[in-house]
Amino acid sequence: MEGKHAKLERNGIAFAIMILFVASLGGIFEIAPLFTIENTVEEAPGMRPYTPLELAGRDIYVREGCYACHSQMIRTLRSDVDRYGHFSLAAESMYDHPHQWGSKRTGPDLARIGGKYSDDWHVAHLIAPSDVVEGSVMPGYPFLAETRLNVDVLPASLRALQRAGVPYSDQQIAIAGRDAIAQADFEGGFEDALWERYCENVQVRDFDGDPSRVTEMDALVAYLQMLGTLVDFDQIKVEEIAR
């Protein structure tokens, strides 16, 4: 032992090769799995890219730092599944760049918050959380309801995600702004067009209770109301996605 070590220590080239080998291990373990990522990401019926309105909501979620207190990752633990629902699939964050798994739960996990509460509740809660939930320490975001959503940036947002591998078509990108406004307008009758362009699980309605305009509140509530609702778990057998 002693002798081998001493020999290695005195041989510059051998020592450099050993350092290179050890230092590259970390890289190998992080990078190699990415080449076979399709083995990790499950077939998940119903999974689709975000609609422009949902994406705008997601951008607001990131901008306001919601991930600092809310995770979006239901772990394979009984306590998590009992409280929040089916454990999260890799496929459910396949279009997230970056993912919002989070590492801290000051508030509850939001991976399956979609449909749990009404739009009205989300709006009232986002404006003044402690008015609705006794003892809540969440800050209020009343300005969301007063801020008109900037839809002009949406084509660029979709384009960026397209470059990261999200399968947005050029047509979807071109009319992203219009689609965002259409999704918040139930009266407009755009539901069929949005369903055709995205999927039939797109929810089309006025989300913030103010049909006269599309606000950041519309976008954020649209995003929250679709979280965890896309994948049809009736079609998935746990044996097929066992990991």
Added chain:
Amino acid sequence: MKPERDEISGQETTGHEWNGIKELNTPMPKAFHIWLWLSIAVSVLLWILYPSFPFIKSYAGGILGYSSRIAVTDDVAAGRAQRSEAFAPFETMSVDELAADPGLRDAYEDEIAVLYRDNCSACHGRNATGQTGFPNLTDDQWLWSGTPEEIEYTLQVGINSTHNDTRIAEMPAIGKDQWLEKGEIADVIDHVLLLSRQDHDPDAAARGAALFADNCASCHGDDGMGGLENGAPNLTDATWIYGGDRQSLHDTVNNGRAGVMPHWSDRLTEAEIRKLTLYIWWAGQDDGDS
């Protein structure tokens, strides 16, 4: 070359010399080496037993065939089985039968409260007394009847929810959609204030009576008592979801209302819905008159 031994400590030196300074060779203690190799051995063992490295087509599954997803699925199923034993009556009995058994409340109410707080309290409050926009569940005023069976159905399909069989009740935007003129709306509101025995302008209320009969009575009834079959609230009592003062009434009549109760059939099991049904029904049994 044999390293030189230091005379004072008796230890070997590294054999290097820098400007006359030599260094003792003090290698890691044996215990550290043993610990390091042991942990490497343990990790190799774990690689063999449990899923580890990715391959091109698949990954090393490990000889135990362990999957955290299958493990948690079994775990949750075991928990469900345990709960269905602990809450046995809720597995087999209908809500009517459960409601007829007075002993169940003392035995189960505290346990079901956990389920209530996790799913319902955000809107209806910790004590089920509701808040603006979200009805009080402890009083005797019901939109869709307070029988256990109807409460259960509301929990399953929701109100104005995304469920296919959802209950639907919508207050139209009488003002915004220009069913009535501004003055007419004020008259109708005075009539509603009269119905609920609040301060009102008698002349306006009288003018509003005919408008109410034409536009509102089809849902709320000629007498304003509402109807449990269409979810129209009773306007003659002191219970208001969105407030019964003139300004709140104006907001309601002008902009309409369509409160949403989510459906729970996808999120909760049938037994859990029965538990919550009874929990809510029990909460309504306290005010002495029922």
